[in-house]
Amino acid sequence: MTRDLDQTVFVAGHRGMVGSAIVRRLESLGYTRILTAGRDDLDLNRQAQVDAFFQTHDIDQVYLAAAKVGGIQANNSYPAEFIYENLMIESNVIQAAHRAGVHKLLFLGSSCIYPKLAEQPMREDALLTGTLEPTNEPYAIAKIAGIKLCESYNRQYGCDYRSVMPTNLYGPHDNFHPENSHVIPALLRRFHEAKLRGDEEVVVWGSGKPRRELLHVDDMAAASVHVMGLDPDTYTANTDPMLSHINVGTGVDCTIRELAETVARVTGFPGRLQFDASKPDGAPRKLLDVSRLKTLGWQAGISLEAGLADTYRWFLEHQDRFRG
Template sequence: MKKRIFIAGHRGMVGSALVRAFNNIEGFQVVTRARADLDLTSQAAVNDFFINEKIDAVYLAAARVGGIYANANFPANFIYENLSIANNVIHEAFSSGVKKLLFFGSSCIYPRVTSQPIPESALLQGSLEPTNEPYAIAKIAGIKLCESYNRQYGTDYRSVMPTNLYGPNDNFHPRNSHVIPALIRRFHEAKINGDTKVEVWGSGSAMRDFLHVDDLAQACVHVMQLPEDIYSNEVEAMASHINIGSGSDCSIREIAEKIAQVVGFPGELFFNSSMPDGTPRKLLDASFLNSLGWQPNIQLEVGLKETYKWFLANKHK
């Protein structure tokens, strides 16, 4: 009998990558629900879903996400919705007897200023980046929920901390998106309109680690297949979460120049230093996961080209 896997947030970038990954793996039946059919912020609705669907494992990729602008302007939405989703899905999964769950955190859970690359042990060791603190707090709460259910009830609820992601099904909104999709859209529209200059928010000096979402999906499958005794023994000292990153970073200026080249924008880049840079540097230490046999496969330049092709094919949908 196939194991029933609930992928929460299957239409998003991470969730859709997980669906693609499981489509190539035997022995699993993927269960999904559109937001219109299942409101994850409603405890009653989530309870009914788990009672009726008999789920074996959960991949909790559903979240309200966005870039600096969205986090700064909708902080209440970010903390309320993400807390509600984590509370409802994790608790109701436990209540219905689900033994395995994977929770997706974010690299913004780590202190704004910390050692680089950032180890798992850096969690709660300093102040968060103010521009996305509400979102980060909700994600930290989700990690601690998984930890607490494991300690009290012996569940196998794991958490992964992805670095900055990009790829198909990303959010390309001009204001509410993260840096790579925002710049892909901005450079594309500038090329089409014949503009000679494109504004990039911030000084361009901030450093970021970028990972293609299909690499993330493969890493998550790998993490969930690790034996429980190996996983729990190794990560106990690291607060039961594992970093997933590319292992290298580049500046926002460098990524903007790469995207301009991929899109074919020949004009000038203007870095607006009056806009926030966010965390000065954010490179995750992925050495622990690497030691367990996982490595990323998609090079940044290749991934950017594939992502731009996806954008061109889907920008009017």
């Protein structure tokens, strides 16, 4: 694997959890020309702005980490925003990259692209073989469209646009909103605040039985840079050209109950756990088959407990921004 550290690399969504981790990873490897743009300077929902940005800058690679994301409640409450904004972001960036002659791009999707009842662990070829989980179907459809955009530009124009499908991510810069966050930041905040109040129990949504695979965002960033850095022959030799996406995960899952118990240990909450089965569980299990990525030379290295402890430390250092 060879890397040109002087290439201009645009990280779309650099302020988000995944984008900021990719920037950290690129910096640690010695990349010297990392291009970023905040929403005040570049609204990725606006086609004209995105086109002008790509025409103005001489970009060699793009990491498309920008997205509208949220947990079950957010997806249920704002389905129109989730499908519209994600479709606009990926369409505008991928088309603008092509117009500007950018040959290499990495699109970051989500494991929710797979059917709700897909065989576990979920392989890449499970895509479009069954019904999606209803609670996040609009978001999943937008991510599937992103994969197909990359495949189509590769097939028609000879681009090298790759897609990685991460499992459930967590880590520094996550969204710790009390209602619109994913499961790990929601649990970390809930257990932390319960500890401060001296509560005797914490209520966790759902039955606690669903199983989830969880990946620290720094592992995700490392995998993304690894996949982007593979030479085309190595990549295509291990990837069906008509199935361009690659799963990224740990290959290990746990129940929501086990996750909540680990969060209680990490945060130091001494009380009881109560599960509210009247709340939605989501998919019964989401475990990725990561054998393709292992064949390409990468596997996760951060354990769940160590990753949760790292995330909790970051939350404690930045909790003032989440008050209210």
